[in-house]
Amino acid sequence: MADVAPRELRVDVTGILDELADTIDVELEFALEPIELGPQRFVPTSEAELNVVLTYTGTGIVASGTVAVDVSTTCARCLTEFEMTVVGDVQGLYVRPGVEAEVPEEQEAEEITGRHIDLMPAISAGFALALPFAPLHSPDCAGMCVTCGQDLSEGACSCEEDLSRSPFAVLKDVVTGEENNS
Numbered sequence: 001m002a003d004v005a006p007r008e009l010r011v012d013v014t015g016i017l018d019e020l021a022d023t024i025d026v027e028l029e030f031a032l033e034p035i036e037l038g039p040q041r042f043v044p045t046s047e048a049e050l051n052v053v054l055t056y057t058g059t060g061i062v063a064s065g066t067v068a069v070d071v072s073t074t075c076a077r078c079l080t081e082f083e084m085t086v087v088g089d090v091q092g093l094y095v096r097p098g099v100e101a102e103v104p105e106e107q108e109a110e111e112i113t114g115r116h117i118d119l120m121p122a123i124s125a126g127f128a129l130a131l132p133f134a135p136l137h138s139p140d141c142a143g144m145c146v147t148c149g150q151d152l153s154e155g156a157c158s159c160e161e162d163l164s165r166s167p168f169a170v171l172k173d174v175v176t177g178e179e180n181n182s
């Protein structure tokens with residue numbers, strides 16, 4: 001059934017809709033679909049953990065908190081598969097139908113449908129900001145050899161022996177020469 005409808009994460013807000021400044025702590029875990037971001041694919045290896053406080057402000061409901069999930073992805077430099085934890089900020093504003101006019105134009109607001117709000121758009125936005133465009137399996141990943149594909153973090157490949165014949169050898173001499181002059 002979830003295949004047809006857009007993914008939602010609906011929370012019942014009945015408990016706070018009548019009392020100003022009332023809050024609900026939303027703490028729940030849910031399964032997350034793999035996330036595609038450009039050429040990068042992030043496959044969840046844990047349930048996503050949501051920790052959000054909902055506050056009724058009179059005009060609507062403000063959601064504020066975090067969502068965290070462990071994902072498996074490939075290093076953008078050496079293509080090693082590795083796991084990382086992603087923590088996104090979840091910020092949302094939800095208004096009753098018809099009160100959008102009171103919401104500042106630059107502020108994006110979702111509607112409260114019935115007595116529910118859908119936290120999924122805010123969660124997706126949080127992940128989109130938190131996920132790296134070029135994840136590295138380690139900050140000092142050495143990358144891989146463009147000639148043979150060897151993972152240079154695991155050691156040099158034999159291509160380096162041919163360095164003297166590569167165009168970079170010339171460059172190396174120039175750099176060394178400059179160092180000697182100074």
Ligand SMILES: [Zn+2]
Binds near residue numbers: 075076077078136143
């Ligand atoms: Zn790497």
Ligand SMILES: [Zn+2]
Binds near residue numbers: 146149150160
């Ligand atoms: Zn190589």
